[in-house]
Amino acid sequence: MIDPKPTASHFIDGAYAEDDSGTPIPVIYAATGEEIARVHAATPALADRAIAAAKRAQPEWAAMSGTERGRILRRAADMIRERNRELSELETLDTGKPLQETLVADATSGADALEYFGGLAGALTGEHIQLPGGDFVYTRREALGVCVGIGAWNYPTQIACWKAAPALACGNTMVFKPSETTPLCALKVAEILKEAGLPDGVFNVVNGAGEVGAALVGDDRVAKVSLTGSVPTGRKVYQAAAAGMKHVTMELGGKSPMIVFEDADIENAISGAILGNFYSSGQICSNGTRVFVHTDIKEAFLSRLAERIGTAVMGDPLDEATNFGPMVSEGQMNIAMNYIAKGVEEGARLVAGGKRADRGGWYLEPTVFADVTDDMTIAREEIFGPVMCVLDFTDEDEVMARANATEYGLAAGVFTRDLARAHRVAAGFEAGTCYINTYNDAPVEAPFGGVKASGVGRENSKEAINHYSEVKSVYVRMGDVEAPF
Numbered sequence: 001m002i003d004p005k006p007t008a009s010h011f012i013d014g015a016y017a018e019d020d021s022g023t024p025i026p027v028i029y030a031a032t033g034e035e036i037a038r039v040h041a042a043t044p045a046l047a048d049r050a051i052a053a054a055k056r057a058q059p060e061w062a063a064m065s066g067t068e069r070g071r072i073l074r075r076a077a078d079m080i081r082e083r084n085r086e087l088s089e090l091e092t093l094d095t096g097k098p099l100q101e102t103l104v105a106d107a108t109s110g111a112d113a114l115e116y117f118g119g120l121a122g123a124l125t126g127e128h129i130q131l132p133g134g135d136f137v138y139t140r141r142e143a144l145g146v147c148v149g150i151g152a153w154n155y156p157t158q159i160a161c162w163k164a165a166p167a168l169a170c171g172n173t174m175v176f177k178p179s180e181t182t183p184l185c186a187l188k189v190a191e192i193l194k195e196a197g198l199p200d201g202v203f204n205v206v207n208g209a210g211e212v213g214a215a216l217v218g219d220d221r222v223a224k225v226s227l228t229g230s231v232p233t234g235r236k237v238y239q240a241a242a243a244g245m246k247h248v249t250m251e252l253g254g255k256s257p258m259i260v261f262e263d264a265d266i267e268n269a270i271s272g273a274i275l276g277n278f279y280s281s282g283q284i285c286s287n288g289t290r291v292f293v294h295t296d297i298k299e300a301f302l303s304r305l306a307e308r309i310g311t312a313v314m315g316d317p318l319d320e321a322t323n324f325g326p327m328v329s330e331g332q333m334n335i336a337m338n339y340i341a342k343g344v345e346e347g348a349r350l351v352a353g354g355k356r357a358d359r360g361g362w363y364l365e366p367t368v369f370a371d372v373t374d375d376m377t378i379a380r381e382e383i384f385g386p387v388m389c390v391l392d393f394t395d396e397d398e399v400m401a402r403a404n405a406t407e408y409g410l411a412a413g414v415f416t417r418d419l420a421r422a423h424r425v426a427a428g429f430e431a432g433t434c435y436i437n438t439y440n441d442a443p444v445e446a447p448f449g450g451v452k453a454s455g456v457g458r459e460n461s462k463e464a465i466n467h468y469s470e471v472k473s474v475y476v477r478m479g480d481v482e483a484p485f
């Protein structure tokens with residue numbers, strides 16, 4: 001079993017770094033409420049050192065061939081896979097998510113990103129554009145410089161890798177700040193990248209809360225900020241980045257719709273609803289938390305859903321039989337419990353769960369509300385916990401209008417056997433990441449991200465390259481230059 005205590009609180013310029021004068025940050029294991037490690041927030045001097053190291057290392061890193069950069073990233077991917085169990089245990093201790101999940105969805109997803117962008121690094125090229133008279137323009141795809149990555153607490157290993165891999169593949173360097181709730185995993189990613197041969201200063205990790213993040217975002221040496229977090233934080237970070245005209249990627253919250261038509265395969269639709277509401281105890285940004293079910297199949301859907309929820313195995317997250325774990329923190333559990341109370345108060349019908357589980361740690365039962373209406377608080381606000389809202393509908397046009405009537409636009413899903421309808425509905429969704437007859441798959445090959453208040457830019461896939469590089473065009477004249485005088 002891995003010892004969760006890190007060597008030190010930060011990883012700067014190729015080595016662990018510590019300054020005990022920073023605010024202490026206890027790491028609480030969500031399954032027991034016990035403190036399992038402690039780090040210190042970065043002092044301004046440490047944050048400055050991290051940016052200085054990234055700034056110094058960037059030109060040399062960008063000057064290496066893409067193939068060489070990619071080789072290091074791919075080596076790190078292999079090392080992550082070899083150490084998957086140890087990294088998954090750490091992710092479980094950091095977040096409380098069941099080992100059954102972390103073994104397949106966290107470090108391995110990070111490795112996928114390093115492997116994919118490592119493979120692309122050598123293939124990044126510009127264009128040649130032929131013009132009249134033999135003139136031509138060529139374009140160079142250039143790195144942005146120092147990028148700041150800021151993470152949420154639900155997928156600490158994955159988020160660090162999803163940001164670092166495309167950034168580094170393009171020749172940027174990065175200072176990454178994990179969420180203060182889960183400060184451990186990104187340090188391991190930094191350690192592995194170093195062991196894989198990454199030059200010092202190319203990937204740095206500084207821990208701390210919002211003020212450390214704000215200091216990084218406001219630094220003039222930073223060219224780009226990529227945030228995974230809530231919409232309110234996104235607004236602040238986007239504004240601060242705009243002041244310095246910095247590039248941004250914003251991966252923010254959602255209240256995504258999932259529409260289940262009367263002709264859907266009900267077992268598959270219920271599987272999608274379970275994955276989209278209860279995986280990671282509901283703490284996933286793209287979750288389909290507004291489940292619109294056609295009235296013809298509503299009662300069948302609800303009774304089978306309740307039956308299947310009854311088979312969930314809630315328990316010690318380190319036991320691989322457990323498939324439903326605690327929430328990340330007491331605070332997050334209380335937020336979800338307040339929403340459950342609001343749901344009851346506003347007249348929704350509780351059909352499963354609704355209570356804190358009778359055990360230590362921050363466990364909340366998988367909860368389902370039926371008869372939810374669009375105006376209820378639980379149907380409008382992101383809960384970020386294991387709370388599913390089931391809403392009724394009868395007509396496609398009506399449900400599409402209701403599905404899109406939200407400031408969010410991260411994800412959306414549809415379950416139907418009618419192919420034409422499936423594609424029509426997917427085209428009509430105001431969302432960046434859509435699913436037909438499935439939910440929440442996020443392969444590295446596919447773009448991931450939101451529209452409207454849910455975000456700006458895309459992670460993963462070739463799209464991410466556009467968000468971590470910029471194009472310079474060079475005009476070449478082959479003849480004389482004509483001037484008016």
Ligand SMILES: NC(=O)c1ccc[n+]([C@@H]2O[C@H](COP(=O)([O-])OP(=O)(O)OC[C@H]3O[C@@H](n4cnc5c(N)ncnc54)[C@H](O)[C@@H]3O)[C@@H](O)[C@H]2O)c1
Pocket residue numbers: 150151152153154155177178179180208209210211212213214215217228229230231232233234236237250251252253254284285286382384410450455
């Ligand atoms: N779209 C996605 O890919 C995605 C993925 C996971 C989580 N999320 C969203 O994240 C939220 C949950 O995560 P959270 O509670 O950690 O979010 P949060 O917004 O509270 O914090 C996110 C990060 O921002 C930092 N931060 C806070 N204030 C800051 C500031 N002023 N300047 C710079 N950094 C600052 C935090 O320290 C943390 O590291 C949910 O809304 C969820 O939907 C989105």
